Amino acid sequence: MSETLVEVENLTRYYQKHRAVSHLNFTLKAGEVLGFLGPNGAGKSTTMQVITGNLAPSEGQIRIAGYDILEAPREAKQQLGYLPEHPPVYADAGVDEYLGYCARLHRIRRHQVGAAVAKVKQQCGLKDVGNRLIGNLSKGFQQRVGIAQALIHDPPVIILDEPTVGLDPIQIREIRELIRSLGSERSVILSTHILSEVQAICDRVQIIRNGKLIYNATIDMLEHSRDTSILIALHRPPAEEVLHQLEVVDQVEALDSHRFRLILKPEASPESLVAASVQQDWGLYQLIPEQQSLEDLFIELTADDEAQAQ
Amino acid sequence: MIWVIARREFGAMFLSPLAWVILAVIQTILGYMFLTNVDTFFVLQPQMMHLENTPGVTDIVITPLMQLASIILLMIMPLITMSSIAEEKRNRTLVLLVSAPLSMTEIVLGKYLSLLLFVLILVSMLMLMPLSLYLGTSLDTGKLFSIYLGMLLLLAAFAAIGLYLSSITDSQTIAAVCSFGALLMLWVIDWIGSSNSEGQSIMAYLSIMQHHHSMLEGIFDSGDIAYYLILICGFLGLTIRQLDRERLL
Numbered sequence: 326m327s328e329t330l331v332e333v334e335n336l337t338r339y340y341q342k343h344r345a346v347s348h349l350n351f352t353l354k355a356g357e358v359l360g361f362l363g364p365n366g367a368g369k370s371t372t373m374q375v376i377t378g379n380l381a382p383s384e385g386q387i388r389i390a391g392y393d394i395l396e397a398p399r400e401a402k403q404q405l406g407y408l409p410e411h412p413p414v415y416a417d418a419g420v421d422e423y424l425g426y427c428a429r430l431h432r433i434r435r436h437q438v439g440a441a442v443a444k445v446k447q448q449c450g451l452k453d454v455g456n457r458l459i460g461n462l463s464k465g466f467q468q469r470v471g472i473a474q475a476l477i478h479d480p481p482v483i484i485l486d487e488p489t490v491g492l493d494p495i496q497i498r499e500i501r502e503l504i505r506s507l508g509s510e511r512s513v514i515l516s517t518h519i520l521s522e523v524q525a526i527c528d529r530v531q532i533i534r535n536g537k538l539i540y541n542a543t544i545d546m547l548e549h550s551r552d553t554s555i556l557i558a559l560h561r562p563p564a565e566e567v568l569h570q571l572e573v574v575d576q577v578e579a580l581d582s583h584r585f586r587l588i589l590k591p592e593a594s595p596e597s598l599v600a601a602s603v604q605q606d607w608g609l610y611q612l613i614p615e616q617q618s619l620e621d622l623f624i625e626l627t628a629d630d631e632a633q634a635q
Numbered sequence: 636m637i638w639v640i641a642r643r644e645f646g647a648m649f650l651s652p653l654a655w656v657i658l659a660v661i662q663t664i665l666g667y668m669f670l671t672n673v674d675t676f677f678v679l680q681p682q683m684m685h686l687e688n689t690p691g692v693t694d695i696v697i698t699p700l701m702q703l704a705s706i707i708l709l710m711i712m713p714l715i716t717m718s719s720i721a722e723e724k725r726n727r728t729l730v731l732l733v734s735a736p737l738s739m740t741e742i743v744l745g746k747y748l749s750l751l752l753f754v755l756i757l758v759s760m761l762m763l764m765p766l767s768l769y770l771g772t773s774l775d776t777g778k779l780f781s782i783y784l785g786m787l788l789l790l791a792a793f794a795a796i797g798l799y800l801s802s803i804t805d806s807q808t809i810a811a812v813c814s815f816g817a818l819l820m821l822w823v824i825d826w827i828g829s830s831n832s833e834g835q836s837i838m839a840y841l842s843i844m845q846h847h848h849s850m851l852e853g854i855f856d857s858g859d860i861a862y863y864l865i866l867i868c869g870f871l872g873l874t875i876r877q878l879d880r881e882r883l884l
Contacts, residue, residue, distance in 0.1 A: 340884075377734050378733065379733050380882050381882040381883045399738065402735060405734065407734045409727065409730045409734075411727040413726075413727060413728040413729075415647070415728060416726070427731065427735075430636075430731070430735040431735055432636075474731070
């Protein structure tokens with residue numbers, strides 16, 4: 326389970342003079358789902374294109390399951406399934422025909438193609454559209470065909486660039502479940518704008534901004550690191566200083582005359598706060614542990630960028 | 636692997652009406668010209684009875700027909716080759732091939748092979764017309780074979796040039812215009828002046844039609860074959876290089 330499948334070392338990529346990705350380092354183990362987040366133009370798609378060999382890196386090394394993408398591209402690409410931003414589907418081909426072609430391109434033997442196509446159609450919910458022309462399918466179905474294409478040769482590393490774009494909510498849920506099930510034994514990298522998606526399916530999140538990696542943590546760490554802030558509401562609140570003097574409280578912020586945000590000291594429990602409220606008759610009627618959501622983190626990390634720009 | 640790509644590309648060519656229409660139009664025009672040439676032959680035949688060493692039916696009917704065919708195909712081939720890579724770039728489907736465990740050489744050769752298959756069908760259909768003369772007369776088989784090979788090589792060279800020009804742009808129209816220009820240039824390059832200077836013979840050597848004419852007249856020169864093969868390999872090499880280079884941009 327701990328086999329490293331993707332290694333990105335010091336990856337830098339220029340478009341002419343513009344540096345799209347700069348000195349990116351990360352590794353991905355089997356069984357991990359990595360969420361790639363970042364504002365538009367941060368370099369997410371470029372990174373994915375470089376990993377899949379569609380663009381050459383200006384500097385740095387990429388190894389897929391131990392194969393260098395530049396030195397052994399054929400072996401490395403055999404380990405990869407890639408869904409680009411625009412699903413690379415032929416509008417004039419039928420779904421079965423197209424998937425069969427993809428299977429053959431990935432060196433699946435002729436007599437196994439039928440089984441492989443049937444399997445991905447089952448996984449991606451394409452069973453009823455096998456004979457339809459891809460060009461006549463809706464955007465959501467085309468997206469599913471694109472995902473099916475990435476899975477057809479059962480690769481250990483799957484790279485999905487915004488896989489749930491254009492899908493309806495039910496399809497999104499299905500695709501998320503699919504990705505999660507894939508992630509149990511494979512490595513999946515996915516980029517998205519939908520933050521809740523990352524929280525729902527990823528094991529690890531990376532935020533990238535201006536081509537640099539600025540945040541890298543597991544989802545568990547993210548969820549546990551910051552639950553020390555609570556919201557309270559009091560019917561008869563004391564002065565702010567009184568709250569501040571409580572042993573467990575680090576900072577106080579008054580939201581309005583009744584509601585406060587308290588930042589507790591690390592490892593402190595709000596228990597004594599409740600006790601104090603009862604003793605001094607503050608009339609505590611609300612106490613909400615505030616989890617810092619990924620969204621807050623994302624905005625926090627990417628916003629100072631905009632401030633700098635201004 | 637090359638064959639997998641070629642088969643899909645070849646099938647896709649016939650999914651759109653373009654390939655069918657082109658085959659039909661060429662066949663109609665050349666069929667008409669063929670009948671005209673046969674007619675001319677009947678007019679000339681009585682006059683030639685008394686002469687020695689007269690041109691045969693192959694020279695009067697088939698060689699001019701194929702000369703005309705090569706000029707028409709010079710205009711038509713860019714329409715066949717324009718979409719092969721440019722369209723994939725525009726629709727962003729080239730990613731599928733590039734991400735698959737294939738080398739650029741395999742991708743380019745696959746696409747080229749599908750064009751060759753089309754050329755083979757096209758030329759074979761044209762050759763059916765001269766072959767029908769076997770019903771009433773005898774033909775110079777050696778010359779016929781030379782003409783067939785000459786047409787194949789000419790169109791194979793057109794296809795290689797067209798494929799390269801299709802790889803440098805993502806617009807089919809630009810690809811078509813460029814390849815038409817390039818082919819026309821290769822044709823007219825020996826029109827430079829009428830003086831027999833040193834420069835002219837080089838230009839004449841470069842001209843694709845010079846090599847083609849000698850093959851249509853039944854002269855099977857290994858120099859001509861080498862010319863075509865160098866042209867084809869050169870442009871295929873350029874295409875591979877072009878696609879490889881795009882990953883660096």
